[in-house]
Amino acid sequence: MLLVFVSILFVGALADEKDGGLAFRVPLNDGTSIPALGLGTFLGFDENGVKEVEDQEVELPVTWALKAGYRMIDTAAAYNNEEQVGAGVRASGVPREHVFLVTKLASHEQRDVVGALNKSLERLNMSYVDLYLIHTPVTYKPDHSGYDIIDYLDTWKGMEEAKKLGLAKSIGISNFNISQIERLLANCEIKPSVLQVEVNLNLAQNKLFDYCKTHGIVIMAYTPFGSLFSKESGPPPPRADDPTVVGLAQKYNKSTPQIALRYLVQRGVVPIPKSVNKDRIESNINVFDFKLTDEEMETLAKFNKDYRVVFPSFWQDHPYYPYEQVAVPAPDLFKG
Ligand SMILES: NC(=O)c1ccc[n+]([C@@H]2O[C@H](COP(=O)([O-])OP(=O)(O)OC[C@H]3O[C@@H](n4cnc5c(N)ncnc54)[C@H](OP(=O)(O)O)[C@@H]3O)[C@@H](O)[C@H]2O)c1
Ligand SMILES: *[C@@H]1O[C@H](CO)[C@@H](O)[C@H](O)[C@H]1NC(C)=O
Ligand SMILES: *[C@@H]1O[C@H](CO)[C@@H](O)[C@H](O)[C@H]1NC(C)=O
Numbered sequence: 384m385l386l387v388f389v390s391i392l393f394v395g396a397l398a399d400e401k402d403g404g405l406a407f408r409v410p411l412n413d414g415t416s417i418p419a420l421g422l423g424t425f426l427g428f429d430e431n432g433v434k435e436v437e438d439q440e441v442e443l444p445v446t447w448a449l450k451a452g453y454r455m456i457d458t459a460a461a462y463n464n465e466e467q468v469g470a471g472v473r474a475s476g477v478p479r480e481h482v483f484l485v486t487k488l489a490s491h492e493q494r495d496v497v498g499a500l501n502k503s504l505e506r507l508n509m510s511y512v513d514l515y516l517i518h519t520p521v522t523y524k525p526d527h528s529g530y531d532i533i534d535y536l537d538t539w540k541g542m543e544e545a546k547k548l549g550l551a552k553s554i555g556i557s558n559f560n561i562s563q564i565e566r567l568l569a570n571c572e573i574k575p576s577v578l579q580v581e582v583n584l585n586l587a588q589n590k591l592f593d594y595c596k597t598h599g600i601v602i603m604a605y606t607p608f609g610s611l612f613s614k615e616s617g618p619p620p621p622r623a624d625d626p627t628v629v630g631l632a633q634k635y636n637k638s639t640p641q642i643a644l645r646y647l648v649q650r651g652v653v654p655i656p657k658s659v660n661k662d663r664i665e666s667n668i669n670v671f672d673f674k675l676t677d678e679e680m681e682t683l684a685k686f687n688k689d690y691r692v693v694f695p696s697f698w699q700d701h702p703y704y705p706y707e708q709v710a711v712p713a714p715d716l717f718k719g
């Protein structure tokens with residue numbers, strides 16, 4: 384009798400989270416849940432700064448992804464593609480409530496969080512996002528004319544307001560380091576649910592991982608392929624033709640990028656691989672029908688070199704710059 388009752392409850396809990404997608408869902412500390420893998424949409428930089436998004440360049444990939452079983456899309460005000468992301472979601476035919484939509488607060492809009500989110504929602508043509516992230520603790524003046532020093536504790540109050548208004552179901556942070564998260568946790572009303580940072584085979588983020596686990600914060604892994612496809616010799620292995628990773632790919636009849644993504648999913652971090660190619664989009668989510676052994680996970684963990692692919696050292700004179708200082712900072716990709 385008790386067993387029947389318990390199993391009905393259990394089935395009920397699963398049914399609540401049915402979204403028709405391929406990824407299982409990871410619980411968040413605010414009672415909601417996030418799909419275990421999503422689509423990244425940042426197209427990167429060219430010689431003029433953030434690359435301009437062309438006709439349907441992001442809209443079509445978003446639609447392909449949702450049709451292929453993705454249920455999470457990662458965008459940001461700074462990517463200049465929110466209109467296309469919203470259009471892609473609508474064109475997919477997947478109901479809005481089955482899609483977990485993530486956007487981010489740009490570094491020059493942190494004095495008016497709710498106003499900035501309203502503008503994102505207008506571009507997305509949606510009434511709420513599932514997750515709103517502070518894109519970075521590094522802040523600029525609204526006209527981009529230089530740094531505007533804003534304490535992220537003040538920005539966080541705006542994030543809490545956005546959640547209370549129902550404009551963001553969950554709130555979180557991106558590119559924060561451990562001491563910044565500690566300070567935030569000691570001074571907030573609502574805890575962040577998610578931290579989005581770079582995690583991949585080259586950059587395990589072991590300390591952050593343990594810290595976030597202890598404090599109930601889920602890590603979203605950006606740049607999940609690390610240096611897998613790098614053509615330069617500097618970044619550490621593995622490349623896509625690495626014998627160890629190829630061996631695992633052959634064992635499971637998978638590709639090396641699928642092994643890299645499965646590794647992250649099994650660690651309990653949420654990767655957001657970016658692709659604008661239909662076949663690669665479909666392949667990147669096809670990682671939920673096999674499981675690496677504990678020994679294989681340990682073998683893959685040994686690739687860690689604490690090496691960052693995304694290393695915005697051009698921000699290092701900002702007081703809230705989260706990373707290591709270097710002797711010669713890289714040129715500013717954003718061009719101010
Ligand atoms: N919060 C932050 O500050 C932050 C920073 C960086 C990134 N992000 C987010 O994380 C997402 C992913 O990171 P990312 O774009 O830096 O790097 P990534 O997803 O690790 O790598 C993307 C690159 O891999 C290629 N690719 C994708 N799937 C492939 C496959 N199966 N085989 C071969 N090549 C493949 C893509 O090319 P094609 O498109 O041609 O397939 C693209 O060149 C971003 O799009 C963005 O949403 C957030
Ligand atoms: C944001 O939008 C909400 C709901 O549409 C509205 O009530 C609020 O006044 C707006 N706030 C700002 C700061 O624009
Ligand atoms: C906004 O979304 C609604 C459906 O929710 C749709 O009817 C309308 O055409 C969309 N507007 C734009 C500008 O895409």
Ligand SMILES: *[C@@H]1O[C@H](CO)[C@@H](O)[C@H](O)[C@H]1NC(C)=O
Pocket residue numbers: 636
């Ligand atoms: C291996 O994977 C490919 C592509 O996903 C599939 O078409 C093929 O049937 C698989 N082979 C086996 C033996 O499962």
Ligand SMILES: *[C@@H]1O[C@H](CO)[C@@H](O)[C@H](O)[C@H]1NC(C)=O
Pocket residue numbers: 560561562563702703704705706707
């Ligand atoms: C974390 O960020 C703070 C700025 O808020 C900085 O002073 C500190 O050095 C950073 N910690 C590490 C380990 O980089």
